[in-house]
Amino acid sequence: MPKQEPKQVLVTGVGGQLGHSIQVRANQYPQFDFVFVDHTEFDLAYPNAISTYLADKAFDYILNCAAYTAVDKAESELSLVDQVNHLAVKQLAEWAQKNTAYLVHISTDYVFDGCHYQPYTESHPTDAINAYGLSKLNNENAVVASLANATVIRTSWVYSEYGNNFVKTMLRLGSERDQLNVIFDQIGSPTYAGDLADAMLTLISQHHQGIYSHEGCEFFHYSNEGVCSWYDFAKAIFELSDIVCDAQPIETKDYPTPAKRPHFSLLNKAKIRESLHVNVPYWKDSLALCLANLQETTHG
Numbered sequence: 001m002p003k004q005e006p007k008q009v010l011v012t013g014v015g016g017q018l019g020h021s022i023q024v025r026a027n028q029y030p031q032f033d034f035v036f037v038d039h040t041e042f043d044l045a046y047p048n049a050i051s052t053y054l055a056d057k058a059f060d061y062i063l064n065c066a067a068y069t070a071v072d073k074a075e076s077e078l079s080l081v082d083q084v085n086h087l088a089v090k091q092l093a094e095w096a097q098k099n100t101a102y103l104v105h106i107s108t109d110y111v112f113d114g115c116h117y118q119p120y121t122e123s124h125p126t127d128a129i130n131a132y133g134l135s136k137l138n139n140e141n142a143v144v145a146s147l148a149n150a151t152v153i154r155t156s157w158v159y160s161e162y163g164n165n166f167v168k169t170m171l172r173l174g175s176e177r178d179q180l181n182v183i184f185d186q187i188g189s190p191t192y193a194g195d196l197a198d199a200m201l202t203l204i205s206q207h208h209q210g211i212y213s214h215e216g217c218e219f220f221h222y223s224n225e226g227v228c229s230w231y232d233f234a235k236a237i238f239e240l241s242d243i244v245c246d247a248q249p250i251e252t253k254d255y256p257t258p259a260k261r262p263h264f265s266l267l268n269k270a271k272i273r274e275s276l277h278v279n280v281p282y283w284k285d286s287l288a289l290c291l292a293n294l295q296e297t298t299h300g
């Protein structure tokens with residue numbers, strides 16, 4: 001049998017947590033030729049820049065990891081958020097549909113209102129809780145409407161060794177302060193970006209092999225396994241890093257922010273586990289791994 005040419009994969013947002021986590025794993029996938037683009041090479045704020053960039057390209061897969069993720073700032077930058085998180089994704093999905101490329105797009109727990117009491121399944125009715133969540137909900141709908149062959153993976157509380165995230169904020173604040181107030185009445189599951197990157201790469205590998213296929217757009221939920229509040233998460237970060245900082249549990253009403261956050265954002269991962277047999281590690285195991293990697297880069 002003739003050797004197949006590697007499939008071309010565009011990965012946006014390589015400067016961010018997820019994009020970078022995919023980049024560090026890319027050499028494990030020789031069946032793919034990856035093109036990684038950051039904000040400067042591929043600016044989702046400019047529709048013309050997107051179409052100019054894509055005009056002469058022949059990607060087989062697009063992993064869209066770029067997004068406007070500043071949740072509080074989003075409340076006052078509505079048109080930029082809509083452009084980057086919604087209209088640009090619509091454009092990518094329409095390009096994918098026209099060029100028979102497969103799109104993998106990432107959405108969020110913030111498309112739900114957080115008032116449910118059982119882990120959200122993919123078919124649960126959406127009701128975005130804030131401006132960022134609404135822009136992600138609009139992009140989900142745009143991906144579906146484009147009729148592109150696509151997967152939307154909703155995830156939550158993403159952290160990694162790279163970029164900005166709750167873990168790195170806690171490591172910094174925990175070393176500066178003796179005491180820190182952290183919300184305990186918002187519960188969900190953290191997601192190590194490395195685990196999500198593995199799941200996405202597994203998905204496109206299985207698609208490439210013909211093991212996984214479907215019509216139109218399919219939704220999945222992916223986060224780490226188990227459940228915690230932000231307070232529990234902070235406590236675990238301090239314990240696993242030997243940081244002496246007294247975390248105090250506080251209620252949402254005592255931590256006012258421009259954007260509303262959900263009280264409950266647990267995602268049910270049964271569908272992705274059963275469809276793709278992906279690994280869904282327990283949140284504390286992945287946290288320990290990420291903290292060890294961070295230690296190694298700081299001291300190694």
Ligand SMILES: NC(=O)C1=CN([C@@H]2O[C@H](COP(=O)(O)OP(=O)(O)OC[C@H]3O[C@@H](n4cnc5c(N)ncnc54)[C@H](OP(=O)(O)O)[C@@H]3O)[C@@H](O)[C@H]2O)C=CC1
Pocket residue numbers: 013014015016017018019038039040042043044045064065066067068069084106107108109155156157158159163164
């Ligand atoms: N972080 C989280 O907790 C969660 C994230 N998600 C989703 O997961 C995906 C990955 O998130 P994550 O890696 O954490 O996000 P990051 O904020 O770490 O990375 C986002 C990337 O998008 C880039 N970006 C922002 N604006 C533009 C733009 N106008 N044009 C091109 N690139 C741009 C950023 O570049 P620069 O830094 O230069 O601005 C950054 O590299 C996103 O879709 C996000 O919405 C879902 C749930 C939770």
Ligand SMILES: Cc1cn([C@H]2C[C@H](O)[C@@H](COP(=O)(O)OP(=O)(O)O[C@H]3O[C@@H](C)C(=O)[C@@H](O)[C@H]3O)O2)c(=O)[nH]c1=O
Pocket residue numbers: 069070071108109110155156157158165166169173180181182183186230255261
């Ligand atoms: C820094 C800090 C935060 N908090 C609270 C505020 C908030 O409710 C929670 C987490 O803070 P963050 O700023 O990380 O929250 P936020 O940026 O809203 O995190 C979200 O980002 C987007 C992109 C998503 O898609 C979501 O899944 C989620 O991860 O912790 C404290 O209680 N004490 C503190 O000292």
Ligand SMILES: [Mg+2]
Pocket residue numbers: 069070071
């Ligand atoms: Mg944030």
